Amino acid sequence: MSAERKIPFFLPGASNPEALLSRSISRVLASNWFVLGQEVTAFEKAFAEYIGVSDCVSVANGTDALELALRAVGVRAGDRVVLAANAGYYSSTAINAIGAVPCYVDIDPRTMSLAPTLVEGALQNRPAAVIITHLYGQLADVELVGGLCKRAGVPLIEDCAQAHGARRADRLAGSFGTVGCFSFYPTKNLGAIGDGGAVTTGDDEIATRLRALRQYGWEGKYRVAVQGGRNSRLDEIQAAVLLDKLPLLDACNEARRAIAVRYSAGLRALPLELPVSVGPDYVAHLYVIRSNLRDQLRTFLAERGISAEVHYPIPDHRQAVSAPLHGDQPLPVTERACDEVLSLPCYPGLDLEAQALVIEAIEDFFREQGRS
Ligand SMILES: Cc1ncc(COP(=O)(O)O)c(C=O)c1O
Incomplete structure (x- = not known):
């Protein structure tokens, strides 16, 4: 194995076969129709079928998907x-x-998503909606939180931007809540060649809105x-690419999961916290380990030419724009996670040698720690 080898955090090549992209783009050029045409219609139909809901409404990006979904379920300025x-x-x-008000709730350290018992408490304050994120591609406790929301009459929005294809008992992320929101940013498990997003729902009225x-x-x-x-549309080229890539999604997820399985087997004995699952409820969008030596480990990996990233270093309530209102709120599990998380390279096309180099470097790091 080459000690000189650089291992980037992401490479889009294997997820974007050139022949596929040429075919998709040529179809759009031949149609001479560039916005809200047959590719968007076909992709929305195919994606709704894949997720297992009646409707998919495509939009310009994942953040718009969240905002328009909030509006569509009735969230207004001043709502929680x-x-x-x-x-x-x-x-x-x-x-x-x-102009609504974020109400932050701490996470479950297992799923890294909303802790159901804390959501139960937060529902007492009559929020207008709950957003649950399937972070890193790990399906959250969405059935439990969905049940609580249903009983309280509060719409549940799933943020599935990192979880295309994650499933439990054959139900997919994006089919549990009132709506599911997706991003098709190029690094996502289903990625466009630019920005893109969508909202999935089984509610006709919400889809019409x-x-x-x-x-x-x-x-x-x-x-x-x-x-x-507002104007938030997916363009025909992105829709054509997504339509052609959708049939490859499950195989791409399997390739990511196989890397996660190897990492988890190789790192099992080290003093690290590892992803809670490598089963079908996890699509390995990000393979995230946790260590109280995170920053030293990241530097050590960088010295070996291995890029590792932090998703995410600053919790929302501590961001400069939020701190005046929310900065004092204690969210201990969230804050510890932000200090400890480290994402390792994990994407289709990352070969076995690269995976072995990553594992070996992390082993070496802890071996050196043991000696010092
Ligand atoms: C969890 C999550 N939600 C929402 C988004 C927003 O998506 P976009 O970048 O397409 O606006 C992203 C990705 O960037 C994400 O990872």
């Missing part, structure tokens, strides 16, 4: 929305865009009937 604070601020951005919201609030051409609309 329950969420976790360790998921990269995307949901907070969407909530803030509406979403279709209006993504296009100026129109109920028909030039007739604005829904407040809060």
